[in-house]
Amino acid sequence: MNEQELGTVLRTAVLDEPPLDFEPDRLVTRANRAVKRRRAMWVAGGAVAVLVLVVVAIPALSRPGPPAGHGDTLTVAKTDPAPTPPMLEFAHALQGRLNTAVPGAKIDPTQTKALIGFGTPGNPPAGVVAYTAGSTPSKGSRLVFRADAAGTPKLTLAAFCVVELGNYCHDIEPRPDGGVSFITGYAVADIRADGSLLEVSSFDNTTGKWGGADVAVLRALVSDPSLTLTAG
Amino acid sequence: MDSAEEARFKDFAQAQAAPSRRFAYLLCGDWHFAEDLMQTTLIKIYRTWSRVEAPEAAGNYVRQVLLRTWLDEKRKPWRRREERSEPVPDVADVAPDPAAEAQRMWAKSVVQEGLLKVPPKQRAVLVLRYFDELSVAETAQVLGCSEGNVKSQTARGLATLGKAVGLLKPQGLVSS
Numbered sequence: 001m002n003e004q005e006l007g008t009v010l011r012t013a014v015l016d017e018p019p020l021d022f023e024p025d026r027l028v029t030r031a032n033r034a035v036k037r038r039r040a041m042w043v044a045g046g047a048v049a050v051l052v053l054v055v056v057a058i059p060a061l062s063r064p065g066p067p068a069g070h071g072d073t074l075t076v077a078k079t080d081p082a083p084t085p086p087m088l089e090f091a092h093a094l095q096g097r098l099n100t101a102v103p104g105a106k107i108d109p110t111q112t113k114a115l116i117g118f119g120t121p122g123n124p125p126a127g128v129v130a131y132t133a134g135s136t137p138s139k140g141s142r143l144v145f146r147a148d149a150a151g152t153p154k155l156t157l158a159a160f161c162v163v164e165l166g167n168y169c170h171d172i173e174p175r176p177d178g179g180v181s182f183i184t185g186y187a188v189a190d191i192r193a194d195g196s197l198l199e200v201s202s203f204d205n206t207t208g209k210w211g212g213a214d215v216a217v218l219r220a221l222v223s224d225p226s227l228t229l230t231a232g
Numbered sequence: 233m234d235s236a237e238e239a240r241f242k243d244f245a246q247a248q249a250a251p252s253r254r255f256a257y258l259l260c261g262d263w264h265f266a267e268d269l270m271q272t273t274l275i276k277i278y279r280t281w282s283r284v285e286a287p288e289a290a291g292n293y294v295r296q297v298l299l300r301t302w303l304d305e306k307r308k309p310w311r312r313r314e315e316r317s318e319p320v321p322d323v324a325d326v327a328p329d330p331a332a333e334a335q336r337m338w339a340k341s342v343v344q345e346g347l348l349k350v351p352p353k354q355r356a357v358l359v360l361r362y363f364d365e366l367s368v369a370e371t372a373q374v375l376g377c378s379e380g381n382v383k384s385q386t387a388r389g390l391a392t393l394g395k396a397v398g399l400l401k402p403q404g405l406v407s408s
Contacts, residue, residue: 003361003390006362006390007363007365009338009339009342009343010339010359010362010363012335012339013257013258013336013339013340013342013343014254014257015336015339016336016340017250017253017263018263020249020250020253020267021267022245022246022249022250022270024241024242024245024246025242027271027275027278028238028241028245030271030275031274031275031279034275034279035279
């Protein structure tokens with residue numbers, strides 16, 4: 001088939017085209033509807049993006065990042081800029097226990113700082129205590145302690161372990177005294193029978209991952225009944 | 233879009249509808265799909281109407297949008313099969329002359345069976361050059377490629393079509 005024949009064949013093939021059912025008005029109506037639908041989808045997409053930002057980013061931002069640490073210094077952080085006596089007492093009490101996991105750990109009260117917005121919904125923390133440790137469990141790692149005082153409303157495992165809030169809990173170990181310890185993220189946490197929470201995390205400053213602390217030691221630390229933060 | 237512009241677009245769409253549908257039919261081999269392609273193309277152009285500078289000379293722009301619309305549609309999974317069954321005739325027979333009828337049937341076979349075996353870009357080149365009678369330069373502009381590419385695609389397309397047409401059975405011959 002040569003080029004001329006092809007042209008003839010193509011023109012012949014469209015000779016018996018069906019009648020054209022075309023209304024420009026109908027097309028414009030369809031086009032306007034398509035434009036509106038597209039616009040509505042953009043608006044809906046934007047709204048979903050904002051919603052996702054609110055739901056995901058805000059809880060993530062409200063969770064404390066491990067405090068910056070260096071060397072062998074231990075840092076205490078709490079909700080008030082000026083450490084109140086119960087918080088400092090609690091920090092020192094923690095230090096004593098912490099030495100079993102991190103020998104030589106020290107508290108630097110001057111590094112204490114407020115961590116606003118850190119807590120579970122409906123149960124704001126009475127205080128947050130953070131330690132950093134340089135030598136153990138690995139150089140540059142740090143341990144973050146968080147303690148919620150006993151109070152109302154009572155914190156429960158179900159209320160804390162909400163995956164949507166970033167709290168995925170596993171290795172849950174209930175105790176006869178009504179408390180329960182579990183692992184969440186890079187932390188070992190303990191909810192006491194009175195509804196208070198003690199959580200300890202181990203971070204490696206270099207990798208941003210688990211700092212290598214012994215989970216069993218951390219679990220023993222958080223479930224120690226003598227470590228209790230009282231409000232005040 | 234104000235009412236004057238809308239009226240201009242309607243005139244434009246009315247003028248472009250039939251040629252666009254024919255062009256689409258030669259690409260896809262199906263009048264119904266061709267009508268969908270034509271309407272989708274015109275809706276796309278409506279959305280960008282403010283950017284169409286000279287509607288009276290926008291024929292190649294329409295071809296370009298239609299071609300892209302067709303290629304986009306072809307990629308959709310439910311459109312991938314191109315084999316068409318013989319369509320039910322939509323119109324009365326306009327050529328009672330048996331020889332003319334045979335010629336028409338042959339032409340339809342070439343489009344619906346032969347041309348569909350030609351790869352899409354080569355098929356588009358053949359239709360643009362031998363049906364719309366565009367020059368090599370105009371075809372290159374519609375396809376967004378070089379003139380050399382148009383020439384090579386034309387040669388390959390003709391060769392592929394020649395082979396496909398060679399396999400078609402002669403039309404109008406009924407064994408007794």
